[in-house]
Structures are given as structure tokens and as C-alpha cells.
Amino acid sequence: xxxxxxxxxxxxxxxxLSDEELRELSRKHFARDFPNPKRLGCPxxxxxxxxxxxxxxAKESVLGHxxxxxxxxxxxxxxxxxxxxKTPI
Amino acid sequence: xxxxPARSAASSFFVSPVDRRGRAIDPLVLAVAYEVGPRxxxxxxxxxxxxxxxMDLFEVSAGAVTQALKRxxxxxxxxxxxxxxxxxxxxxxxxxxxxxxxxxxxxxxxHARIESSARKSLEAEVAVLCDQVMAxxxxxxxxxxxxxxxxxxxxxxxxxxxxxxxxxxxxYSRALAHARLLLGIPPPKI
Numbered sequence: 332x333x334x335x336x337x338x339x340x341x342x343x344x345x346x347x348l349s350d351e352e353l354r355e356l357s358r359k360h361f362a363r364d365f366p367n368p369k370r371l372g373c374p375x376x377x378x379x380x381x382x383x384x385x386x387x388x389a390k391e392s393v394l395g396h397x398x399x400x401x402x403x404x405x406x407x408x409x410x411x412x413x414x415x416x417k418t419p420i
Numbered sequence: 421x422x423x424x425p426a427r428s429a430a431s432s433f434f435v436s437p438v439d440r441r442g443r444a445i446d447p448l449v450l451a452v453a454y455e456v457g458p459r460x461x462x463x464x465x466x467x468x469x470x471x472x473x474x475m476d477l478f479e480v481s482a483g484a485v486t487q488a489l490k491r492x493x494x495x496x497x498x499x500x501x502x503x504x505x506x507x508x509x510x511x512x513x514x515x516x517x518x519x520x521x522x523x524x525x526x527x528x529x530x531h532a533r534i535e536s537s538a539r540k541s542l543e544a545e546v547a548v549l550c551d552q553v554m555a556x557x558x559x560x561x562x563x564x565x566x567x568x569x570x571x572x573x574x575x576x577x578x579x580x581x582x583x584x585x586x587x588x589x590x591x592y593s594r595a596l597a598h599a600r601l602l603l604g605i606p607p608p609k610i
Contacts, residue, residue, distance in 0.1 A: 352542075354571075356542065356543055356547075357549075357550045357569045358569040358570065359543070360546060360547045361569070364547060382563075386560075386563045386567075386580055387581065387582070389559050394559055394562060394563065398551070398562070407566070411572070412570065415570070415572060415576070
């Protein structure tokens, strides 16, 4: 029946993404979707720490690398969390 | 004398004279229920893995048989094997419950499959959106985005970059909206 079909189509209509979901999925995407087991092209940990602590002097190469290397993103995320704890606003 | 397990099970077997629906069970049907009950209920219990449900269905079946006997015309042939009649009624109800359970399990499985595929498509959509933002925008917006994903408030983000929190949020939101527009992804719910 055409009526039943349209109801089913309505039910399957995609829900818009909330900001909270977007944040969670984004974090997961960067932390998981770029495995780099051989750590090719990874900057030293100090660079990640510097990036987290001093964002205004960010190096483009490090920032660019983070967006395509999950282990580095996780390291950067740890430095960000540490900084967040250290300087809560 | 020590009772055998079968006898002790039979002796602890109790059928309520009134079923869940408030129908009184005929004494004759009740006597037959005590006779066949322990065996069929034990069998149903193994199938349903729910003793209370098995017992409840048995009482409902006894109530239904009582009603059916009452509704029979006076000149109708008498029921020759009441025990078999009650057992069949009961097992039919057990079968219906099992079918219903299977349908429910299937529906739950289907729902889980649909949810999982929807989740995967959502994850892929967000991944594309994030990559778009990271590939298109300047260092500040990208770092704002990372901080936002990591749970920083706009006040904290604004303080780090020396700008107003609202300006920081607006800058990130504009970038995201532009990326959404480019990729044809609907805006978030408010």
C-alpha cells in the first residue's frame, strides 16, 4: 500500500546529528581511524606537548600530521587533557 | 518413607481453581489438571525456561477448557479424553508463546542491524566532515576544533587564543557549516 510505504520511509528518515554526537564521533575518528603502527613521519612527543600548551605558535607540519595519525592524536589529546586539568577556567 | 523425586514434584504441584483471567476452573477439569499437569508443565518449562509463565499458561488453558465445555451444546458428544484435550490446548498456547518470542527476537535482531548500519553511515559522514574541516581551514580553527572535540568549553578555547568565547564558537561554527554545505550534510538539531 502506498500509505504504508510512506510511513516506513518516514521512520527511516535520518536524524540530524547533535553537537554532542558530532564531538564524540569526531574524537573517535581521529583517535581510531588512522592507525600508524610504524609511526611513519611522527614528530617527537615534545612537539605534541608544545602544540597542546602553546597553540598560538603551532607548527603546520605537526598540526597536519595529527589529523592523519591516530597515535599522535591520542598523544596530543592526553597533553590537552593534562593542560585542561592544570589550568581549569 | 522417602518419596521419589517425581512424586514429590507432583505433590508440590498446585493449580489455582481460578485462572489469571478470573475464570473458575471446573472441578472435573481441575482433577484432570492435577493428573496431567506435572508432566506437561515440566515439558513446557523446559521449552519456555520460565516456570511461572508455564504454570500461568496451564491455568489459563484449564480455564479455557472449562469455558469450552460450558459452551458445548447439551446434545453434543461428550469429550472422551479430557486429559488429552487439556494437554493439547496447553501445548498449543505454549507453541504460540514460543512463536511470539521468536518473532520478537527476530524483530530485535533486525532493529539492531538497522541501527548498526545507520551508526556506521553516521560515523562515515562525520569522518568526511572532520577531514573536510581539517583540510580546508587555518591553524586556529583546526586547533579550536580539536579542543572542542576534547571537551574544552568555548571560554577555555577563547582564552587560549586570546579571543572572545563567542567569537571562537562563531568561527568554528562557520567553518563547520561551510563544510556541511560543501558535503550536503544537514545541520544539527537545536
